[in-house]
Amino acid sequence: MFRWFSAKIGDGGVAEDTATEGAAGAAEAGARPQLPARLQPGSLLEVGEAGIELKSDGSFKACDRYGCAEALVPPGVPVDIVPVPAIYRLLTATSFIYVEFDRRVHVGGEGESLYWTLAPFELEVNIDGLTLIRLAPVKVKFTLIGTVTEGTLARYFKAPVARSPEELPEIPGTALLGFKVAGTSALLPGIGFNAAVATFFADRSGVLYYPLVSVKTDGESVAARTTSDPPKDGLVPIFPGERRLLPFPFTQQAAPFTMTIEVVRPRHTAP
């Protein structure tokens, strides 16, 4: 059994789950926090490099490696911590996340195959529905897929890839990403997907999942489309509730991720 969040819960704990029916329930001290969560006065939440603290006197502080935000929260005002796709912190310039694998993976061939990797998420701090800050539990990095003039800017993360989620290591601040590949065989160096349209799923133990990404290879390129389906059975969708979304470059909003230069086909195939 592995934990996905290096969570420390203070006196108040994370007492209330605001949206996830299936994953709801009062968290016990020491247990994995369920996200999204409503923070109670006197509680501390740490996920990866992000820390959020609401003191009993109403002092609120949320920090990650890039900075902090502070607020005074009167009693009774709800403070919600919501997981959001990792495309906001530091720079809102892309809708895409690109996960580079630690090794190339052979995909395609006959039928469809399901693979798993990890993709980062961010923690959105909402005070009475107003977004105070979005925190990055993991290091923020960007990359360019394609050429400098026509390529796609994407949030970058390097992670292992596996055939089942149980084979993947624990990395706090990341959610499981399942992608189903169909098409001709290719050696895939990574997977990019449109995260702006992604809705999270969670299992009963609070593990977060990105929605299933459908990938098609044609030998020359790979196209990835973010679906609205859960990557496996038994997951419940996380509804972020009332949030005010940041505007995105409208041309990228619903676009699928395409990549043409990163696919390497095997040069020699068995006779």
Next chain:
Amino acid sequence: MAAEASTSEGAGAIGTLSGVLQRIEGQISKILISAAIIVGFVFLALFVRSLTRRSLAPKLPPHVYRPLENFLFYGIIVAGVISALYPFGITLTGLLVAGGFAGVVIGFASQQTVSNFISGIFLLVEQPLRVGDPVTVAGVSGVVYDISILSTKIRTWEGPIVRIPNSTVFNEIITNYVRTRARRVEYSIGIHYDSSIEKAVEALKKMMEEHPFCLANPAPEVFVDNYADSSIVLKVRCWAPPQVWFATKVELQTKTKKVLEEAGVKIPYPQLDLHIVSAQTDLPVRLKSEQQG
């Protein structure tokens, strides 16, 4: 007879006066109708612009909805002017025919304005620059503040707003700094000849790999650019999103000194070695501090 003639002259004069008054009345009513049409179209244009702004501004970026808004606004105004000429018997066909001659006259008189207008339309269609883009046009650098039908306004880095006629914008070389996915941050740093090049390169590469805006791909580069008089000059390069190019450059340059110091790499002052090839006698050397001097 004289009285009859006088009466008929009076009646004629009254008739003429009445005709003139009727014509004036007719002209005044036409002018009023035209004015009403123009006012009506102006209100319509303002209404449409307001409606467009309210409905499109939250959904579309400024560079998309503003040209559309301008196009609709000026299109309605032009339609209003043409409609206002109708009570005077001037139709679009008549305008086009009269335009053959009037166009020559007006063309000479308003050559520059028309040139700006046409250039403005081309700029709106081609969109080599958009509102909010950092650009350099005709030697003016700054952020595009507004693109109207006759001129483009640029807020320079120092703050003032510079108005450039659209014909100038259209004919000049335009450098747009954000119409690319990434922009290269590049600077040079000199290290001491006694310091390790490998250590310096490794430290600078690590610094860029840690920086959130230095893209993972294309990968950061550090290489020896020159063996200069006083230092080995390293070239430091990484690609960054254009929106944060300046901030990235400033941060990297600021951090470079600390990173090199931590790696045990020295940044030298300019220095000059003097070699005296042949001296007949010993040269007396006297060191003098600045305070004494």
